[in-house]
Amino acid sequence: MKMTYTIVELRDYLKRHDIKPSTIRIKVLEYLLNNRIHPTADDIYQSLINDIPTLSKTSVYNTLELFMKKGVVNALSLKEKELRYDINTYFHGHFRCEICGNVYDFPVSEKIIAVEELKGFVIRNVDINVYGICKKCNEKIKNKEEK
Amino acid sequence: MKMTYTIVELRDYLKRHDIKPSTIRIKVLEYLLNNRIHPTADDIYQSLINDIPTLSKTSVYNTLELFMKKGVVNALSLKEKELRYDINTYFHGHFRCEICGNVYDFPVSEKIIAVEELKGFVIRNVDINVYGICKKCNEKIKNKEEK
C-alpha cells in the first residue's frame, strides 16, 4: 500500500468533515485514500485486521456509515451482494467488469438528467452504473480467439 | 388491477420470449404488465397469493430469474435491500423518491456513455438511478411550509 498521507493530513481531512479522528477512522480513511478500488466493507476489514487485531467488522460498518453521513464516501450499489464504497465523491460514472470484477471510473455530464420529466423533482444523488467487459479482459478474449 | 391482457396474449408474449407458459409464469407476467410500479419479488408474491394459495416465494424468484435470462424483465438495484423488477426493458432512467418510495421512469439518451474512457469496453447494461424527492412529495412539503 502506498503511503501517501501523513497522520496529520488524515486527521485534518476528518476534522474538515466534522468527524472526530479516532484511530480506526484514520485507518479506514487512509485505506480508502490509498486504495481507490471501490472496496467492500470486508475488503477494508481484511486489510486492517493485521494492523488492528482487535478490530471488529461492526466498527468498519459504523465508520462507513458515519463517513457516508458526513459526505466522505458514497456507497455503490452495483448488482452485487456487497456494497462498495468510494472516497471520490465527485460526480462520475462506474463500469463494472463481469469478468475481472474491477470497477472503473469514467466521466459523465451531470446534465443528462436535465429532462422535462424530472422538472419539480429534487435531485439528491445520481448513479450511473455500467456493466460489461473491460478493455483488458476483452483484449485477452480476442487474443485467445486468434490462436 | 386493470385487466388488459387476455390469456392468449400472455401465452404468446411468453412464447415469443422462448418461455413455456405455465400458470404461474402467466400470472407473474400479467401482474408485471398491469402493475408498472417496479415491484419487488415480495410485492408480486403478496399480490398473487390470493389467486394461487399454494404459491411459494421460490416460484416467484424462479420465474423472475427465468424472465431475466430471457430478457422479459430487468432487475433494478436501487440502494434498497430488495431488488425491483421492470417489465419495460427499453432503455430509460429511474428516479426513486426518498419520501413516498415510488420509482419513476424518465428518458435518457444512451449516448451519455460514449466517452473516451470506455473505448474498447464492451457495454452490456447501463443503469441510471436518481434519488431525491418527487414532485408530488415536494409540493406537499411546500404547502406545509406556507401554512
Next chain:
DNA sequence: ATTTAATTTTGTATTAATTTCAATTTTATT
C-alpha cells in the same frame, strides 16, 4: 389409456451481508 420421462413447483434449510444492541473499552471533562 397407462406408463414413463421431463418439467415445474413447493417447502425447508442454508447463506451471508448488514443491523441491532448491550457490554466493554477508550477518551475527554471536572
Next chain:
DNA sequence: AATAAAATTGAAATTAATACAAAATTAAAT
C-alpha cells in the same frame, strides 16, 4: 482520581436471496 461521554466490540438477530430434494404437474412414449 472520579465521572461522563464517546467509541468499539462481540454476539445475536434480521432478512433477501439461494440451494436443493421431494412432490406435483405436464408432456411424451408405449
